[in-house]
Amino acid sequence: MSEKKKDELLHDHNHDGIDRRGFLKCMAWAGTGAFCVMKGGVLNSYSLSRMSEISTADMMGELSFVQISDSHMGFNKPANPDVVGTLKAAVDKVNGLSATPEFMLHTGDISHLSKPEEFDTVDQILKSAKPKDVFYVPGEHDVLNDDGKQFLERYGKGSKGGGWYSFDKKGVHFVGLVNVMNLKAGGLGTLGHEQLEWLEDDVKHLKHSTPIVVFAHIPLWSVYPEWGWGTEDSAQALAYLKKFGSVTVLNGHIHQTMQKVEGNVTFHTAASTAFPQPQPGKADSPGPMKVPAEQLRSVLGITDVNYVQGQHALAVVDSSLA
């Protein structure tokens, strides 16, 4: 601690929680680009300006992957008239990472209006990314008009029910959940009984030490229910994951980065590659936020996630497209 540098925070955590002040600082930095990693109950936060000083061993590990989200192909309003350009910039960012990610997760709203040509355009652009495998979950914009039929035909091979699935990579168990179907009037995102039962069964036989990564479009924590930014039955899903020492939940939907730590669960939302949305309650509605053109790429981004075996949690790094 005596060698602590200006931009670095080290916080001791008791088993029952975390240092609120440090956590809030980490939250504040998450909006501008931060690197947070927890080792044995100690949360380390670094501002992205100091990333070059962090040893590569801390950043790279057994597994590295990238999350992109909310590409909204087909959107052409003033908040971003060139979503093709910004998605390409996101791919360039991915291709420029020091360690090539093994694969990508796309956490939904691939398209803006579920049009076949919108999906085609995204598929074409992502072909130029170094990681060849992309795992998708749908956003509400991907399942318009047809209850997700087209989405499942394109991306849902091998998935269950409404498109949920799991897979394992280098000892990490990944679970893709769908919470944008059968939404009820006045409600939030929904997982539904069938999916919850599947999840309970899917994780039942895993060792408690298995790191878990859950990804879904709408946040699985209550970010701002007034704007529908939450999932009705996420508590039940998280109850099935309680026994695991390390759970990382990655979401999109809200077009801004946000992080929250609750016990062994780290929740993280990724920036959009298309347009920003306002902070909770800071505007009349969650509609697209128009920022000066020269600032747009600073509020769009990608999320880089690294798993180092033996460490308590995965390291989640947001990078803007600027």
Next chain:
Amino acid sequence: MRRSVSIAGLAAALVLGIGVWGTGQKGSVTSAQEKLSTMEVKIDNFSFGPVALTVPVGTTVTWTNRDDIPHTVVSTDDPKTFKSKVLDTDEKFSFTFSKAGTYPYFCSIHPKMTGKVIVQ
């Protein structure tokens, strides 16, 4: 006389915020009633306005999406009384209510958005 009824009808329609294109020529009491049979709901800032709309039986309600984000207009009754396709910016959906009753609806993409049409 014929002309003044027409102007009264036009004024009433304007007060109600209703377009009268193509109907101004008839100039009869009947046409004034026809004009009353169309009402509008605007979708702005992720909300329906007005949230509750009361109309007489036979009214056609037209929803217009004025947001930069697509929305839908879907009845919450089972079975659904009406269901729009996805409405992109400035797109419209109309439905004619032929029976009295209360018709709750929502945006199936943003379910926090709810409204109702009360038909009397």
